[in-house]
Amino acid sequence: MTEKYDAIVIGTGQSGPALAVRLANAGRKTAIIERKLFGGTCVNVGCIPTKTLIASARAAHVARHGADFGVAIDGKITVDMMRVKARKDSVVRQSNEGVTKWLGKTPNLTVLEVTPDLKAPVLSASTRDCWRRERSSSTSAGGRPCPTCPASPKTATSPIPA
C-alpha cells in the first residue's frame, strides 16, 4: 500500500522527534520512522545510561569521603550493581517511553516502526524519490553514511516551517 506524506523523518534520535513534531504541528502530514529504539543512541545506550551509572559512582565516592565533609557513616560502603543497573534501566525506560508517547500523541504525525513487513531498503528508495521530487524528507539517523541519498553523504534537512 502506498501512503503519501508531506514530510518524512527517518530516525528518532536527537533531532528527529523535535523536527517531526514541529512539521506536524505546522500542518504537514508527517511520518517518522524508527528501526530500533525510540530515542536513539543518547537515550538508550549513550548519554543517559552512562551518566546514570556515573551518578551512582559519584554517590559511592561521596559516601566514602563523607568524613572529609564532616559526615560520619558507620559501616562499610558497598555498591550493589544489581540496583545500580536497575536504576539505570528505569531512567532509560522513562526517557524512551517519553519520546514514544510524545510522538504517539502528536496529531498529524504517523509513527512507523521498521518491521519485517516494512524493510529499510523500501524506505531508502521512497526517501530518495521524495528528496528528488519535493526535498521534504529528513534523516536523523545518526552519523552513518547514506549511499542512496543524493543530497549529502550523511544528512539533509527540509526547511523547518516558521
Ligand SMILES: Cc1cc2nc3c(=O)[nH]c(=O)nc-3n(C[C@H](O)[C@H](O)[C@H](O)COP(=O)(O)OP(=O)(O)OC[C@H]3O[C@@H](n4cnc5c(N)ncnc54)[C@H](O)[C@@H]3O)c2cc1C
Ligand atoms: C556511550 C556513549 C555516551 C555518550 N554520551 C554523550 C554525552 O554525554 N553527551 C553528548 O552530547 N553525547 C553523547 N554521546 C553521543 C550521542 O549519543 C550522539 O551524538 C547522539 O545520540 C547522536 O544523535 P543522532 O540523532 O545523530 O543519532 P542516534 O541517536 O544514533 O539516532 C539515530 C536513530 O535513527 C535510527 N535509524 C538509523 N537508520 C535508520 C533507518 N534506515 N530507518 C529507520 N531508523 C533508522 C536509529 O535506530 C536511531 O534510533 C554518547 C554516545 C555514546 C555511544
